[in-house]
Each structure stands twice: as C-alpha cells, then as structure tokens.
Amino acid sequence: MNAQEMWDHFVQKEKITGHYEAWRFGGAPDKLAELVLAGTKTATASAYPLYVQEGQMLPQEGSYSVILNTRDEAVCIIRTTKVYSRPFREVSAEHAYKEGEGDRSLNYWRQIHREFFTQEMNADGLTFDEDMPVVCEEFLRVYP
Numbered sequence: 001m002n003a004q005e006m007w008d009h010f011v012q013k014e015k016i017t018g019h020y021e022a023w024r025f026g027g028a029p030d031k032l033a034e035l036v037l038a039g040t041k042t043a044t045a046s047a048y049p050l051y052v053q054e055g056q057m058l059p060q061e062g063s064y065s066v067i068l069n070t071r072d073e074a075v076c077i078i079r080t081t082k083v084y085s086r087p088f089r090e091v092s093a094e095h096a097y098k099e100g101e102g103d104r105s106l107n108y109w110r111q112i113h114r115e116f117f118t119q120e121m122n123a124d125g126l127t128f129d130e131d132m133p134v135v136c137e138e139f140l141r142v143y144p
Helices: 003-014 029-036 048-054 094-101 107-122
Strands: 021-025 041-047 064-068 074-087 133-143
Touching: 003 021, 003 064, 003 074, 003 133, 029 064, 029 074, 041 048, 041 064, 041 094, 048 094, 048 107, 094 107, 094 133
Parallel strands: 021 064
Antiparallel strands: 041 133, 064 074, 074 133
C-alpha cells in the first residue's frame, strides 16, 4: 500500500479531513518503522540546521505523517503531539527512551545520533557540534 492509499483508508475510517506528509526515518528506516508499529518508538529527533539549509518547515503539533519503509510502502500513520528544540547536549534521557532505539539509554542515543547527525550535516556542507539545536518530536501511532 502506498502513502495515499493508507491515508485514504485512515480518513475514511476516522471521518476526518486534513493533510499529511509522507517520509521515512533516517539511518535504519525499516527497523525504526517497525519500532513505531510495536509501540516502542514514540519520538524522533532531527538536526535543526538541516531544516534551515533545505528551507523546510519544522514539524507541527497535530500534523499527520505517513511513515514509509525503504520500498516507499506505507507502514503506519502518526500524529505529532509535541515539538521542541534543545541543544544536542541537552536532549534528555526521557526523550532518548521514547525514541526506543538500542537499550533506550541517553548514552546509546548520543552515540548513534552523533554519528548520524555528523554524516547528514557533512553531506550538506555543515558541521555537527554538541551545541547544535535538535528538533525533538513526540508522536502517537494512530493507524493502523
């Protein structure tokens, strides 16, 4: 099922109208989407400077996203419940736990995200540092 088909099923079932974004998680899209489906992953984080560099809007509370796998198949729909920004070094253990990855510890989160953000920032000609703002997003899986 593609993103539009899943969205159409969702809005028909829930009797709502609205818009959605379709995207995949970075790093390990299939694994992270499975964590969302399992209810383990209820948050994500992204590098704020990349939003600025690419002229993208930040996620908005109440917005819907269709999460895709690496084959561009729709896996699930989430609704963003909270968005805030923190310097990388100030991201909390609670947020790391909500991301649901590895052992869910802040140390694991920092290690994985330091590597990922460094790679992503370098690809766009930017430099990662621990004072860099991170966009922290919390969400609920709403479909299926």
